[in-house]
């Protein structure tokens with residue numbers, strides 16, 4: 408992963424992949440003062456690129472630091488990395504963090520804010536689950552109360568529970584875990600939002616304590632254009648029994664059908680298939 412060719416944008420310059428390192432006393436490493444974006448380029452163009460750049464800046468502000476680059480500058484950095492990679496289809500990772508500096512404790516106002524952008528090839532996030540439906544575990548960890556952490560920030564600190572949940576799921580032979588929120592309502596997967604279908608209508612958790620994903624919003628637009636009724640609401644886990652179809656949305660996941668969550672099973676139905684295909688066409692349009 409580190410000993411390879413390629414260039415990474417780091418604080419304004421393209422540097423060789425191997426040399427894109429940080430100091431061990433980086434504040435973010437100790438205190439999670441880091442925000443990031445996951446983006447996908449299709450045919451050489453990043454889908455919803457500006458929205459991702461804006462979210463990166465907003466996420467940083469939510470966890471109390473300012474990225475010293477404008478949206479236009481972030482756009483230029485991503486374009487530079489993508490061009491240097493020679494990739495047409497790529498996953499693009501932008502990350503900004505509090506670096507090493509005079510502040511070695513929790514406070515870090517005097518440390519520099521740093522930023523990097525890398526791009527690499529990343530195929531289907533859930534492998535062949537795109538065809539047969541992903542198998543999900545039920546996570547034991549819950550999404551926190553928005554009074555505990557800024558849930559709309561794509562901040563590294565919020566991913567600790569996601570990594571633990573994903574590891575536990577993989578140990579049971581599942582692709583991912585479905586997490587509940589702090590109240591016990593259905594929330595999302597560890598890196599993707601969740602949708603359900605019941606009798607031709609769509610039900611999806613209200614994003615009041617987890618990321619309102621860019622893909623989620625795109626898919627809501629597709630459903631609206633088709634005139635499909637969508638219920639954004641609090642969903643009890645016991646309702647899983649009543650749903651016929653389920654899918655996940657995310658930049659990496661795209662639209663991935665879900666075949667099973669715990670003991671509940673779902674069909675990879677017509678609506679799931681067609682929304683997944685429509686999303687694939689849209690990102691390349």
Ligand code: PMP
Nearest residue numbers: 597598599600620621622657658
């Ligand atoms: N929830 C979590 C926890 C995520 O990591 C992601 C991926 N960024 C999403 C939802 C989906 O967000 P998006 O569609 O903006 O990629």
